[in-house]
Structures are given as C-alpha cells and as structure tokens.
Amino acid sequence: MKIAILPGDGIGPEIVAQAVKVLNVLGESFEMETAPVGGAGYEASGHPLPDATLKLAKEADAVLFGAVGDWKYDTLERPLRPEQAILGLRKNLGLFGNLRPAILYPELANASTLKPEIVSGLDILIVRELTGDIYFGQPRGVRECPDGPFKGQREGFDTMRYAEGEIRRIAHVAFQAAQKRDKRLTSVDKANVLETFQFWKDIVTDVHKEYPDVALDHMYVDNAAMQLVRAPKKFDVIVTGNMFGDILSDAAAMLTGSIGMLPSASLDANNKGLYEPSHGSAPDIAGKGIANPLATILSAAMMLRYSLNKQEQANRIENAVKKVLAQGLRTVDIYEEGTTKVGTEEMGNAVVKALA
Amino acid sequence: MKIAILPGDGIGPEIVAQAVKVLNVLGESFEMETAPVGGAGYEASGHPLPDATLKLAKEADAVLFGAVGDWKYDTLERPLRPEQAILGLRKNLGLFGNLRPAILYPELANASTLKPEIVSGLDILIVRELTGDIYFGQPRGVRECPDGPFKGQREGFDTMRYAEGEIRRIAHVAFQAAQKRDKRLTSVDKANVLETFQFWKDIVTDVHKEYPDVALDHMYVDNAAMQLVRAPKKFDVIVTGNMFGDILSDAAAMLTGSIGMLPSASLDANNKGLYEPSHGSAPDIAGKGIANPLATILSAAMMLRYSLNKQEQANRIENAVKKVLAQGLRTVDIYEEGTTKVGTEEMGNAVVKALA
Numbered sequence: 001m002k003i004a005i006l007p008g009d010g011i012g013p014e015i016v017a018q019a020v021k022v023l024n025v026l027g028e029s030f031e032m033e034t035a036p037v038g039g040a041g042y043e044a045s046g047h048p049l050p051d052a053t054l055k056l057a058k059e060a061d062a063v064l065f066g067a068v069g070d071w072k073y074d075t076l077e078r079p080l081r082p083e084q085a086i087l088g089l090r091k092n093l094g095l096f097g098n099l100r101p102a103i104l105y106p107e108l109a110n111a112s113t114l115k116p117e118i119v120s121g122l123d124i125l126i127v128r129e130l131t132g133d134i135y136f137g138q139p140r141g142v143r144e145c146p147d148g149p150f151k152g153q154r155e156g157f158d159t160m161r162y163a164e165g166e167i168r169r170i171a172h173v174a175f176q177a178a179q180k181r182d183k184r185l186t187s188v189d190k191a192n193v194l195e196t197f198q199f200w201k202d203i204v205t206d207v208h209k210e211y212p213d214v215a216l217d218h219m220y221v222d223n224a225a226m227q228l229v230r231a232p233k234k235f236d237v238i239v240t241g242n243m244f245g246d247i248l249s250d251a252a253a254m255l256t257g258s259i260g261m262l263p264s265a266s267l268d269a270n271n272k273g274l275y276e277p278s279h280g281s282a283p284d285i286a287g288k289g290i291a292n293p294l295a296t297i298l299s300a301a302m303m304l305r306y307s308l309n310k311q312e313q314a315n316r317i318e319n320a321v322k323k324v325l326a327q328g329l330r331t332v333d334i335y336e337e338g339t340t341k342v343g344t345e346e347m348g349n350a351v352v353k354a355l356a
Numbered sequence: 357m358k359i360a361i362l363p364g365d366g367i368g369p370e371i372v373a374q375a376v377k378v379l380n381v382l383g384e385s386f387e388m389e390t391a392p393v394g395g396a397g398y399e400a401s402g403h404p405l406p407d408a409t410l411k412l413a414k415e416a417d418a419v420l421f422g423a424v425g426d427w428k429y430d431t432l433e434r435p436l437r438p439e440q441a442i443l444g445l446r447k448n449l450g451l452f453g454n455l456r457p458a459i460l461y462p463e464l465a466n467a468s469t470l471k472p473e474i475v476s477g478l479d480i481l482i483v484r485e486l487t488g489d490i491y492f493g494q495p496r497g498v499r500e501c502p503d504g505p506f507k508g509q510r511e512g513f514d515t516m517r518y519a520e521g522e523i524r525r526i527a528h529v530a531f532q533a534a535q536k537r538d539k540r541l542t543s544v545d546k547a548n549v550l551e552t553f554q555f556w557k558d559i560v561t562d563v564h565k566e567y568p569d570v571a572l573d574h575m576y577v578d579n580a581a582m583q584l585v586r587a588p589k590k591f592d593v594i595v596t597g598n599m600f601g602d603i604l605s606d607a608a609a610m611l612t613g614s615i616g617m618l619p620s621a622s623l624d625a626n627n628k629g630l631y632e633p634s635h636g637s638a639p640d641i642a643g644k645g646i647a648n649p650l651a652t653i654l655s656a657a658m659m660l661r662y663s664l665n666k667q668e669q670a671n672r673i674e675n676a677v678k679k680v681l682a683q684g685l686r687t688v689d690i691y692e693e694g695t696t697k698v699g700t701e702e703m704g705n706a707v708v709k710a711l712a
C-alpha cells in the first residue's frame with residue numbers, strides 16, 4: 001500500500017513527521033513517498049501543486065496531507081497561492097466527500113468557549129460536498145456588469161451549481177455515515193432563496209427513500225449556524241454543500257475549543273482519500289516545535305479506516321491518543337493548569353509509546 | 357411623518373402592537389398605517405407582498421416590520437411563500453444596508469451558551485449588504501447540466517455577483533458606522549476561492565483610503581465563523597455580503613443567547629429604512645402572549661435614530677428598555693431564577709411606564 005506524504009507549509013512538516021512515525025511502528029509495510037505542496041511546491045517548482053506531486057497523489061492509495069499557506073505567498077496571483085493546491089487535489093482526485101468530525105474529548109471540556117453543559121460529550125459529523133458548488137462553477141471572473149442599475153461598471157461574479165448526481169452521491173455518503181451513528185441526518189440548505197439548494201433539498205429528500213432507518217430533517221444554513229451555537233449536541237450528522245460546509249464545519253470545530261485535535265477525510269467514489277488535520281498551517285508557530293500533532297495522527301487513523309481498510313490499526317491509534325490525553329500530556333494549544341505541557345515531538349513519541 | 361406598520365405572521369402582530377404602543381406615548385405625531393405582509397398578505401390578497409402593501413411601504417418614511425412565515429405556507433410554491441415578501445421589500449425599496457447589532461446586556465449574561473468571560477460586554481455590529489449577491493443574481497434556476505461529468509443531468513444553479521458601486525456604497529456605510537464606534541472594521545470575504553469576493557476585497561481596500569482613521573482588516577468567512585465562537589469581543593464592525601452576512605449575523609446574534617433582544621435596520625441610500633427584530637415569526641408560540649417584544653421596540657428606536665432623525669426619542673426608548681431589564685422583568689425566552697416572568701403585553705406596558 002502506497003501513501004503519498006504531502007507535508008506542505010508552516011507547521012505541516014512537523015506534525016506530519018509525527019504521524020509518519022506513528023504509522024511506522026504499526027508493524028505494517030506501507031510504502032511512503034513525500035512530495036512538496038503549497039508554498040513548498042511553489043518554492044520547489046513554481047507551482048503550488050507540482051505535476052510530480054499530483055502524479056504521486058494519483059498513484060497512491062491514500063494521501064496524508066499537512067497544511068498549506070504562509071503570509072509570504074499572499075502577494076502571489078491567485079493561481080499560484082498555496083491553497084490552490086488543496087483545491088486542485090480535491091478536483092483532480094475527485095475527492096467529493098469530506099468527513100469532518102467535531103468531537104470534544106472529555107479531558108478537554110474546559111478548552112471550549114462554550115459552557116460545559118452545552119458541549120461536553122459533543123460528537124457530531126459534518127459531511128461536506130467538496131468538488132462542486134460555487135467553488136468550481138463556471139463561468140466566473142470580473143466582467144462588465146450586463147444589466148441593472150450598475151450596468152457598465154465592473155462586477156465580480158461566480159456560479160453556484162449542483163448537478164443531480166453530485167447531490168445523490170454525497171447524500172449516500174451522509175446517509176450511510178448516519179446509519180453507523182445515531183441515524184439522524186440534517187441536510188443544510190438555503191432553499192428559501194437559492195435554486196441550487198431547493199434542488200439540493202429535493203434530491204436529498206428523494207435519496208432518503210433508500211434509507212428509511214435514518215431520520216432526515218432540513219435546516220436553513222442561517223438557522224444551522226445558530227443551532228450550532230445554541231445546542232450543538234442536538235445534531236448527529238450534518239450534510240451540506242461545499243460553501244456552507246466550509247463555514248459550518250469550521251464553526252463546529254471551534255465549538256470544541258480544540259481544533260488541534262480534529263482530523264478530516266476527503267474521499268473519492270472508491271474510498272481513496274486525502275487526510276488532513278482540520279486546522280491550518282499556523283505559520284506563526286512553525287518551526288518552534290510546539291504544534292499539536294494529534295489532529296494529523298488522528299487523520300492517519302482515519303486513513304487506515306477509510307482507505308486502507310485497517311480498522312484495527314485505526315482503533316489502536318485512536319486509543320493511544322486517548323491514553324496520552326488521560327496521562328495529562330498537552331501541547332500548548334490545549335494546555336491547562338494541572339496538566340503536563342509537551343512539544344510536538346514529545347507528543348508524537350508519547351503516542352508511539354502508548355501504542356506499544 | 358408616515359410609518360408603514362407591517363406586522364406579518366406568527367408573533368409578528370403581538371410584538372409590533374407593543375412597539376406601536378411605545379411610539380404612541382412619545383408625544384410625537386406619527387401617521388401610522390397598517391398593511392398585511394407574508395402569510396397574512398397571501399391570505400388577504402393571494403400574494404405575500406400585496407401591491408397595496410408595497411405601495412404603502414414606498415410612500416412611508418419608514419417601515420416597522422414584525423416577522424413573516426408559518427409552517428402552513430411551506431407547501432406553497434416559492435414565489436408565494438411568506439419570506440418572499442421580505443426579499444421583495446428589500447429589493448423594491450433599495451434597502452441595501454443592513455445593520456445588525458449583537459449586544460449582550462449585562463443583565464442577560466447568563467442567557468448565552470458561551471462562557472461569561474467570552475461574551476460579557478459583547479457589542480459588535482454586523483453590516484450586511486442586502487440587495488445583491490447570490491440572493492438576486494441572474495441567471496438562476498434548474499437546467500440541463502451543460503458540461504463536465506454530469507452533463508445532461510438536471511442541475512440547480514445560481515449567480516453570485518457584486519458590481520463595484522454596490523460594494524462601494526455598503527463599504528461607506530460600514531466605514532462610517534465604524535467611525536462612530538471603535539474605528540475597527542473587518543471585511544469578511546472568501547477571496548481565496550471566489551472571484552466575487554476577491555473583487556469585493558479590492559474595492560473595500562480602495563474605499564478605505566477615504567477613511568484613514570478606521571483600521572481595516574480582511575478575514576475569510578470560515579475563519580470569521582470560528583473567531584465569532586472563539587473571541588467575539590475582538591470584533592467591532594464586520595462588513596460582508598448578503599449570503600455570508602445572513603449566516604454570520606445569525607451566529608453572532610445567537611452568541612448573546614438573547615436574540616429576542618436584538619433589533620435590525622435595513623437602509624436605502626437616503627436613510628429610509630425597514631426595521632425588524634432579528635428573530636423570526638416563531639409560529640409555535642404565536643397567540644400565547646409570551647413573545648418578547650423588546651427586539652421590536654428596539655427596532656422602533658433604531659427607526660427613530662436612522663430614518664426619522666429623532667435621536668433623543670431613540671435614546672429614551674433604549675433607556676426605558678434598560679430600565680425594565682434592571683427592574684428584573686423578563687419574558688420567558690430570557691427568564692432565569694430570581695427575575696420576574698412577564699408576558700408580551702406586560703413587557704410593553706413596562707416600557708411605556710419606564711418612558712414616563
């Protein structure tokens with residue numbers, strides 16, 4: 001089994017190194033190959049997603065991704081900026097199904113900005129469509145405004161769109177995920193305003209017929225943003241489009257106060273996937289050895305579960321992470337009095353030790 | 357001065373009645389005329405925004421709006437559903453500038469789901485563009501997918517767009533609002549993905565040149581959703597587009613835990629405006645006499661301030677509301693032990709008394 005390792009920028013290389021260390025002690029024989037991506041890709045060959053990196057990602061059975069982005073690339077024109085790499089990988093690999101759990105570990109209940117009774121035991125899963133919507137819709141650009149009171153001025157424009165098949169396949173992913181959990185799915189739309197999401201709602205409702213054991217409800221995106229703040233534990237699985245999912249999954253992650261703990265998976269139709277922490281490249285703390293590697297290590301666990309079909313190894317890693325938390329080890333982002341502050345590498349080593 | 361009174365559906369009539377009562381004791385001579393809107397408009401004349409209602413709103417100096425919507429209209433086709441009335445009013449009256457304060461009254465600090473230290477003293481203002489973006493962009497609809505892997509299938513689609521002048525005018529509103537507050541403005545975009553919002557960012561940056569006394573920063577919408585949960589007090593004024601503003605302003609309102617307290621203003625280029633509570637029509641509690649009328653009463657205060665140029669009367673109302681809170685009066689939505697539970701009408705009467 002071949003794993004493409006794409007560390008990226010900022011803290012990416014540090015945290016990915018810990019996940020690789022963990023993968024190496026599982027007693028499996030993975031072939032791992034590393035390639036530059038994001039700013040590192042740009043430095044290496046003038047493009048955030050170098051051809052060789054894309055080729056490696058395509059050939060591999062799974063991709064372990066760190067994070068991309070650094071302020072120093074902010075002045076590049078858009079197609080050359082680091083985040084284009086992640087958009088390019090999603091599109092080229094057909095990674096339409098993004099799974100983003102928002103889990104609050106009991107040991108970290110204090111990390112949340114929300115009251116403990118609102119978030120303790122939080123365990124929700126956001127299923128975000130990742131290759132459609134306004135992220136990729138054409139046409140888009142800046143043009144002369146064709147009509148209305150601003151006719152003749154410049155205007156920026158984009159196209160939101162979802163085809164029936166795109167909605168069906170992500171709905172199947174979400175219903176099946178709900179079947180393995182509490183069997184409740186909330187489809188988030190803006191059907192009261194957008195044609196795309198009235199269509200979305202209709203198709204999700206239709207797919208529901210195949211999953212009578214799952215309870216489906218529909219919620220407008222503005223209300224969903226409110227309910228995530230008001231009573232997040234009422235959700236089980238949320239499914240939504242690319243744009244709304246971008247916003248809601250980040251809000252949900254932040255509810256836990258410990259985004260340094262949250263992994264993610266982006267899957268294609270055959271369960272090949274890209275795995276990355278939900279947090280970003282944090283250039284401000286890069287190279288200091290203090291970043292939390294657990295989201296990346298847990299992303300490696302998701303990779304074992306979804307793409308490499310090694311459920312037991314996935315469980316082993318997840319249990320090892322729980323163990324180090326129970327031991328009181330904390331990187332600075334989740335540190336509180338009475339616990340033991342450790343660096344990136346110590347944390348990685350602790351997980352390795354807990355695996356033994 | 358003529359005020360159009362549009363109570364709407366659900367709790368709308370009850371809460372608007374209290375605001376009208378308050379307006380009537382100010383000692384001013386307002387001409388007030390009432391018309392049906394939303395579901396009530398549909399019942400009265402087959403359309404959520406009857407011609408006569410629109411005409412009245414156009415002629416008036418300001419519009420006081422309750423709320424629209426009820427489950428019983430969910431099965432109507434979209435153009436006939438209650439919320440089309442509010443979209444129609446915004447568009448026809450050119451109400452592009454939506455001001456949504458999110459304020460946490462000290463007396464209500466416990467109402468929030470967030471920890472007191474995170475939200476106590478919260479006072480942020482969201483400026484949402486209200487007549488552009490993907491809400492109104494053409495073309496939109498359901499069509500045959502013209503290209504790509506889903507070619508030939510049905511697809512839903514919408515157009516996001518912002519013309520230069522549309523961005524400039526809302527930016528001016530936001531910079532001027534910031535000048536009257538803490539002089540900090542955060543423009544929320546998704547410039548890393550959307551052409552519309554790269555353009556938005558460029559224009560806002562340009563308008564900034566006219567407001568050197570205001571500190572401007574730019575934030576991606578996903579990050580803004582996170583920061584609202586993590587450290588909402590760091591914001592002063594936020595400006596964003598119609599779609600992102602819909603989501604973020606509701607999230608911000610919910611941070612306070614007391615959305616029944618939050619007013620809003622929607623202004624045109626000449627400060628004519630529509631004023632409505634930030635909460636909805638709450639059909640589940642309609643007719644029970646328990647709805648909180650304070651958001652509507654505070655919306656009337658905003659109307660006096662922005663459209664009717666009666667600053668002092670606006671202050672009087674706001675102080676009266678503070679007084680009833682200090683007296684410990686609470687409707688059920690903000691009730692806690694040790695305070696006095698009152699109904700809609702009692703609360704309205706208490707404000708009237710506090711004004712004396």
Ligand SMILES: CC(C)[C@H](C(=O)O)[C@@H](O)C(=O)O
Nearest residue numbers: 083084086087246548549578
């Ligand atoms: C970097 C950016 C393009 C990306 C997105 O918007 O999808 C990020 O926010 C994410 O959620 O992975």
Ligand SMILES: CC(C)[C@H](C(=O)O)[C@@H](O)C(=O)O
Nearest residue numbers: 192193222439440442443602
């Ligand atoms: C009812 C709906 C069309 C409306 C909107 O999306 O603008 C509402 O959510 C609001 O924020 O006023």
